[in-house]
Amino acid sequence: MAKTKEISRRIKSISSTKKITRAMEMVAAAKMRKAIEAVLRTRTYANLSWETVLHLSAMANGNGELRHPLLVSRSETKKVAIILITSNRGMCGAYNAAVINKAKDSIKIHPNVEAEFILVGKKGASVYSQKQIVAAEFPKSDVLNNSSEVVPIIKMAIENFLSTKYDKVFVAYTDFVSAAKQVPRVKQLLPVDINAEDEYLGIVGDPKVSVTKDLIAQKKEKHLAGSTGFEYIFEPSPEEVLDKIIPRLLEVQIYQALLEANASEHSARMSAMHQATEAATDMVSELTLFYNKARQAGITAEIAEISAGANALLD
Amino acid sequence: MADKKTIKFEIVTPERTVLSKEIMQVTVPTQDGEITILPEHIPLVSILKPGVLEIKSLDQSMDIISVSGGFIEVLRDKVVVLADTAERGEELDEERVATAKAKAEKAKAEAINREDYDLSAVAVRLEVVLARERALHKWRKLKNIK
Numbered sequence: 280m281a282k283t284k285e286i287s288r289r290i291k292s293i294s295s296t297k298k299i300t301r302a303m304e305m306v307a308a309a310k311m312r313k314a315i316e317a318v319l320r321t322r323t324y325a326n327l328s329w330e331t332v333l334h335l336s337a338m339a340n341g342n343g344e345l346r347h348p349l350l351v352s353r354s355e356t357k358k359v360a361i362i363l364i365t366s367n368r369g370m371c372g373a374y375n376a377a378v379i380n381k382a383k384d385s386i387k388i389h390p391n392v393e394a395e396f397i398l399v400g401k402k403g404a405s406v407y408s409q410k411q412i413v414a415a416e417f418p419k420s421d422v423l424n425n426s427s428e429v430v431p432i433i434k435m436a437i438e439n440f441l442s443t444k445y446d447k448v449f450v451a452y453t454d455f456v457s458a459a460k461q462v463p464r465v466k467q468l469l470p471v472d473i474n475a476e477d478e479y480l481g482i483v484g485d486p487k488v489s490v491t492k493d494l495i496a497q498k499k500e501k502h503l504a505g506s507t508g509f510e511y512i513f514e515p516s517p518e519e520v521l522d523k524i525i526p527r528l529l530e531v532q533i534y535q536a537l538l539e540a541n542a543s544e545h546s547a548r549m550s551a552m553h554q555a556t557e558a559a560t561d562m563v564s565e566l567t568l569f570y571n572k573a574r575q576a577g578i579t580a581e582i583a584e585i586s587a588g589a590n591a592l593l594d
Numbered sequence: 595m596a597d598k599k600t601i602k603f604e605i606v607t608p609e610r611t612v613l614s615k616e617i618m619q620v621t622v623p624t625q626d627g628e629i630t631i632l633p634e635h636i637p638l639v640s641i642l643k644p645g646v647l648e649i650k651s652l653d654q655s656m657d658i659i660s661v662s663g664g665f666i667e668v669l670r671d672k673v674v675v676l677a678d679t680a681e682r683g684e685e686l687d688e689e690r691v692a693t694a695k696a697k698a699e700k701a702k703a704e705a706i707n708r709e710d711y712d713l714s715a716v717a718v719r720l721e722v723v724l725a726r727e728r729a730l731h732k733w734r735k736l737k738n739i740k
Contacts, residue, residue: 320610321608334667514625514638519641
């Protein structure tokens with residue numbers, strides 16, 4: 280009897296775990312729907328603005344006289360910052376591990392470059408134990424309402440970049456492709472550079488529509504070429520326009536990255552919790568089988584004992 | 595008319611794509627004043643201020659859109675407006691515009707009385723509301739609605 284009792288206790292505990300994981304799955308699904316809506320709404324804006332910024336950078340690094348400090352790459356890269364976007368809570372499968380590993384991998388490729396992390400979201404704190412330097416930590420809310428939350432982050436990035444503390448600033452986040460697929464990504468934010476390695480030159484969202492050098496070159500030929508050359512005119516003046524446009528559009532990029540990360544997080548959590556619920560169901564049915572076997576074995580043994588006792592009395 | 599040049603026009607805000615179609619010409623309020631862009635305009639980047647966009651479609655009909663600021667990028671055959679917020683004329687509701695205007699004007703009056711208040715923020719808000727109102731009136735005039 281002791282055995283059946285133990286099994287039934289386990290069944291009970293697993294079914295209550297299952298209830299919790301199912302509830303979490305529901306919550307994640309609801310949050311995911313909202314997050315996906317938000318991410319899809321802003322994606323066009325973010326992509327178009329990133330294209331604009333890349334065009335401008337193509338010009339800044341060309342032979343034009345236009346040289347804005349945020350657009351010009353430095354000849355030597357000594358120190359970089361990585362803005363790492365993670366979730367606040369766990370229970371979302373390999374979501375956080377994937378983006379952290381991706382960031383660390385890209386550090387490993389360049390061993391001579393010092394890297395500092397700027398963390399957004401609580402789970403990023405695990406890089407402390409991996410002997411990485413952390414420059415700052417920013418809180419992240421689970422549901423973003425407006426882009427004001429990213430202002431301090433982008434301000435810090437721009438200030439430190441201009442003061443030459445960092446030579447490059449990257450953002451590591453998880454790109455939302457679909458509810459079933461999320462891709463961790465590292466993107467170069469500063470300097471805005473069309474000549475950045477392809478891996479770091481992405482438009483957020485679907486990799487199929489991401490901007491490549493070819494596309495930009497093609498666009499340049501198609502849309503900019505003409506009798507007057509490639510140059511843009513700026514009104515009122517290049518400095519004024521770029522001073523205003525670039526920080527604003529970088530803000531949009533970070534905001535979009537946060538939205539992508541949020542949508543990915545909730546999708547990852549939903550599927551992790553779905554799997555957990557399924558695993559719990561399997562376990563319960565297996566344990567029920569064991570329980571019934573044990574119970575039957577117990578009854579059989581009891582009957583055998585009784586009949587053996589009765590036989591002994593008859594003899 | 596078939597060989598007539600057109601512009602691929604797109605206006606997006608962080609929330610949505612407000613309008614995306616082929617057009618004949620567009621007038622936008624930039625910081626230095628209104629500019630009208632026709633096909634084959636040379637590439638240009640400029641800052642928008644709160645105001646009214648007037649768009650002429652292929653069939654000569656007009657679209658009115660109010661914007662609260664943003665940027666415009668003109669390419670050889672394409673115009674992209676990255677607006678902070680934007681509403682089409684038909685989406686503007688007179689009642690809501692009127693209350694918003696009253697509110698902004700009240701805030702401004704209060705701000706003038708209190709010296710420590712940040713007047714520029716209030717002024718910007720009032721400007722946005724006034725731009726919306728102008729867009730609404732233009733649209734009504736266009737459609738002959740009183």
